């Protein structure tokens with residue numbers, strides 16, 4: 164059955180099943196993230212950020228308006244499940260917006276439903292560049308892999324003569340490989356090899372062995388943030404790559420803040436480029452991290468998925484307030500395209516109205532020990548107000 168017929172069929176069923184529609188002033192947001200499967204530990208970093216934002220800002224909503232999150236588990240990289248959930252949320256639960264989504268394949272599966280149902284869809288993680296081109300109802304508040312790994316490649320070319328890439332074999336990994344390679348080669352660097360590893364249950368050891376034998380000066384890695392990043396770090400150390408003089412670099416996904424304790428000292432010295440570190444000294448970030456610890460415990464830390472969810476909720480609340488609580492999909496998208504925040508925990512951000520993708524600064528960071536704690540210490544702002552480079556190099560035809 165095609166999407167339209169499926170939607171219509173479910174709509175009929177839903178009309179019979181849901182006699183009690185929500186009151187007009189409750190805005191329902193279908194929040195899809197991962198609580199199980201690959202890196203299922205990441206879901207709470209998104210949901211907690213959204214709930215913390217709501218707790219602080221519900222008072223700013225127009226009088227009589229409430230926001231309700233309908234949270235769903237897409238079980239990891241599972242486009243069929245993501246599609247099914249989005250469809251139920253749109254047709255049965257009648258959500259006015261969709262939000263969340265960690266994995267690119269899931270975001271791509273939801274995109275046509277957002278278009279079909281005219282449901283604004285705020286992407287709070289999935290980072291493959293092409294995603295936003297798949298529906299005019301998508302706005303992305305997270306990042307693209309091109310935003311971090313293209314400047315990383317340009318920077319690395321000034322420091323290393325040879326590099327190798329190792330990436331997870333799916334959208335964001337392929338983007339990271341392409342972007343780094345372009346930046347590194349343009350800067351005069353020489354790529355000595357590249358390898359793609361399976362997304363699910365990868366055994367990094369044989370790949371690391373290959374890299375060690377090739378002896379590049381730098382190894383650029385992308386794997387999804389979360390427990391996979393810790394597995395990479397352990398293999399890099401166990402197989403003696405650091406001792407062999409191979410420097411580990413990558414986007415911030417590989418030194419994701421919440422895993423640093425699990426990684427331990429093997430992560431020390433890893434150099435990454437990213438838009439967010441929980442250790443950033445900006446006042447807005449200090450306030451964000453302090454609120455997080457107060458709410459969830461002194462040992463807890465937000466990560467880049469948290470800041471995207473926080474900012475995403477800020478964008479959603481802005482659209483709701485501007486429309487005085489009566490949201491319309493076209494007006495909402497128009498407002499998303501105008502969204503700006505000079506004072507996000509990650510620094511100044513805006514939505515590019517042409518592409519509906521985030522514009523943000525990128526920082527060079529190093530894993531260091533500060534007060535006995537491993538942190539992604541921001542060393543310099545390596546690129547300011549970066550628009551997705553892939554879209555600049557591949558303009559719409």
Ligand code: PHB
Nearest residue numbers: 266267289290387388416
């Ligand atoms: C993605 O699927 O787009 C993705 C997943 C995890 C990341 C980054 C991107 O850390």
